[in-house]
Amino acid sequence: MRRGIAFLLALLAPICALSQNATVKVKVRAALYDRDLNIKPVPRLEVKLAPVAPGAGEVVVLRTSLDGVAEGALTPGKYRITTEKGAELFDKSYKWDLEVDLTKTENMLELSNDNAKIEPLAGRETHVDSLAQQYKRVKDGVVTIWTEDRAFDGIIIDSSGLVLTVQHQLDGANYLAVQLDDRRKLTGAVVASDKDEDVAVVKFNPSNAGEFPVISVSSDPEALVEGERVFTVENPGQEKNKKLLTGVLSKADNEQIVTDLKVGYVGSTLFNSTGNAVGIAQFRDKKMTMRPIRAANAIVKEGMEKAGKIEPPARLLPIVPQVELSSADLRAPGRGHWEREFYEFKLGDFVVELITPVSAYEVRLDRYNAEMKEYGKHPKGHTQPTPPNDKYSPALIVAVFPQTKAGYWENFGRNGGPVVRHFKNGFSKMQLLCGEHEVEPVWPHRTVEEESANSYVVLSNESTGGRYIYPPDAIKPGCGPVKLRIVATKKEDEVLEKLIDDKVVQRIWEDYEPYRAIEKSN
Numbered sequence: 001m002r003r004g005i006a007f008l009l010a011l012l013a014p015i016c017a018l019s020q021n022a023t024v025k026v027k028v029r030a031a032l033y034d035r036d037l038n039i040k041p042v043p044r045l046e047v048k049l050a051p052v053a054p055g056a057g058e059v060v061v062l063r064t065s066l067d068g069v070a071e072g073a074l075t076p077g078k079y080r081i082t083t084e085k086g087a088e089l090f091d092k093s094y095k096w097d098l099e100v101d102l103t104k105t106e107n108m109l110e111l112s113n114d115n116a117k118i119e120p121l122a123g124r125e126t127h128v129d130s131l132a133q134q135y136k137r138v139k140d141g142v143v144t145i146w147t148e149d150r151a152f153d154g155i156i157i158d159s160s161g162l163v164l165t166v167q168h169q170l171d172g173a174n175y176l177a178v179q180l181d182d183r184r185k186l187t188g189a190v191v192a193s194d195k196d197e198d199v200a201v202v203k204f205n206p207s208n209a210g211e212f213p214v215i216s217v218s219s220d221p222e223a224l225v226e227g228e229r230v231f232t233v234e235n236p237g238q239e240k241n242k243k244l245l246t247g248v249l250s251k252a253d254n255e256q257i258v259t260d261l262k263v264g265y266v267g268s269t270l271f272n273s274t275g276n277a278v279g280i281a282q283f284r285d286k287k288m289t290m291r292p293i294r295a296a297n298a299i300v301k302e303g304m305e306k307a308g309k310i311e312p313p314a315r316l317l318p319i320v321p322q323v324e325l326s327s328a329d330l331r332a333p334g335r336g337h338w339e340r341e342f343y344e345f346k347l348g349d350f351v352v353e354l355i356t357p358v359s360a361y362e363v364r365l366d367r368y369n370a371e372m373k374e375y376g377k378h379p380k381g382h383t384q385p386t387p388p389n390d391k392y393s394p395a396l397i398v399a400v401f402p403q404t405k406a407g408y409w410e411n412f413g414r415n416g417g418p419v420v421r422h423f424k425n426g427f428s429k430m431q432l433l434c435g436e437h438e439v440e441p442v443w444p445h446r447t448v449e450e451e452s453a454n455s456y457v458v459l460s461n462e463s464t465g466g467r468y469i470y471p472p473d474a475i476k477p478g479c480g481p482v483k484l485r486i487v488a489t490k491k492e493d494e495v496l497e498k499l500i501d502d503k504v505v506q507r508i509w510e511d512y513e514p515y516r517a518i519e520k521s522n
Contacts, residue, residue: 026102028062028070030111032089041068042087042094042111052078052099076103083111093119104387131231134275135244141215142233142242142269143180145188145202147173148446153235153267154178155215155277157300160206160307164217164296166267166282167193167200175444177317178204180212182238185317189310192302198282199296201303205314215269218276219294224252229273232263232281238322257290269293318442318471321519325392329514330361340366342507346403347486348496349425354504355397356511394515395442396474396508400427400466400486402449404459418456423449423463426489430466435480443469464489472512475505 026049030042045064049072051057057075064070078101086095094116100109141156145165149172154165163178170176176188186204193200206212226249234243247261249272257270257279270279270290279290340363344353371385402423410420427446432439445467466486475482482500 022076023073024076024102024105024107025071025073026062026107026109028064028072028109028111030064030068030070030087032087032094032113032116034089040089041066043068045070045083045087045111046085047096047111048082048084049074049079049102050082051075052080074102078102081109081111086116095119105384106386131229131246131273132244134271134273135231135233138213138215138271138275139233139242139244140181141213142235143178144235144237145169145267146175146177146179146185146443148175148444149173151237153265153269153281154202155217155269156212157201157215157217157277158304158307159214161204161209162191162300162303162307163188163202163204164269164277164280164293164300164303165200165202166280167195167198168283169266170200170202176202178202179237179319180209182240182322183319184209185319186314187312187317189312191306191310192299194296194299197295197299198284199280199299201299203303203307203310203312205312208314208316216276217293217296217300218272218278219292219297224249224257224272224278224292226251230259230261230278231271232261232268233271235265235268240322252292254292254294257292259290263288263290318440320393320395320442320469320471321515323394323515323518325357325394325514325518326390327361327365327392329518330358330392342504345498347484347498349403349488350427350486350496351401351403352484352486352498353397353399353401354508355399356508357392357394357515358511360392394472394512396470396472396512398430398432398466398468398470398484400430400468402426402463402465418458420458422459422461426463427466428464428487428489428492430468430487431483431485432468432470432474433481433483433485434475435482437479439470439474441468441470445469472515475500475508477502477506477509 028047030045030047032040032042034040043064043066045068047062047064047070049060049062051059056077060072060074062070062072078099081096081098081100083096086093094113096111096116098115143154143156143163144151145154145163147170150169152165152169154163156162157164170190170193176190177185178188179185186209188202188204191201191203228249229246230249231244231246234245245261247259249257249259251258259270261270263281266281266283266288268281269277270281272278277293280293280296282289282291343355343359344351368385368387375382375384402425404421405424406419406421410422429444432441447465447467449463449465482505484498484500486496488494488496
């Protein structure tokens, strides 16, 4: 079960209850990036922090050092951040006027181009970076490809819905989807692939996809000019979080492109200064390598020829709404003490957890309080637990964990060494039914279970678990009996079924009331 708690950490956020009389630390970092995305600290900047609520605290004025950093202490609360005199950089003036919550024990306030009010300086001509223009032109053509095991990048290369990506990520996939943005996700199908070159062409049906850009692919050697500025689109899977990363091309041949640009995602595309796709990121020889896109010439040609013969379904697939819930949204008055056992049960060789925003919040709060209690007992030599960002997804996650067993012969004569355990089974797939209707998952995610971090336990085998993501209205009262069916890797013809109690269904529905309230107010 403790593995379930670890899985939640990426979705959870903490509560840090501070008394009104306490003070909190705030660190201001003021920095601007120039046309080449080089970071320029803003020194000697006066930053005024005024409490929004009358009488909630005193006005504090901080001045940044030569490295653009200022630190101070103030009463926790909501503050208006202003700068009377702005900073000047490449023909523009930058000033800040924003409201922020400063309630954590330690608060970081970033002042940058992204949250500044920008005005051109009188009498000076302003310029727009050409790479920034090309980035805006092509970024919507960079898409996310989903299988049940992973998510990775691709680029749209034809108006018929063809997407160029890497091949090895598609191995063994039964589920395939192409997500264009936070609203559009469609079924995908493999049209052509080359295992040796590690490239593939996937297709989605464009008839219901709306407008999308098509990226030009350049396989001409002249498209790779040493010393040329290049860029890629960092795509973590959410449209609002896409970023421009730039670099300089230092060497290019038929097998590899060498640049100082740091690419973090397999399938990421390298663009030249005119916005043409010239390279694709692959994982080769245990490292990330940028290969010339000419390696995909034959597959792109094959994909173009086969495009008309393959037509995936045109309907839009479900997504999780891009709404961020906070702990304040989830603290329902009168709810009472939560019961963790209410959200989990055993089924065959598995333990199942139903993870809602409320249960995620409660688990994280329990964990954080336990860590703080332990820290209170032994603060010397230990770092105070730092809560993560206070953000929660409105998704429903059905997490399936295979159980382990300590075998007799595996532990025979161990003489005090670590206990050897093995997984009893593995997860293959599952179904969630509301009445006779099967609820379609946003992501039928299957994951490899990691080895135990406990030094007293050693796992002798590997297994798979399930982390199916569903929309917030997946389970609702009145739809009929709610059932969960699991198929294991052993005896795949045998289905494990669990009827979810009506009280659990009602509780899960109530957990999404904060989300429904936000949606109703928008």
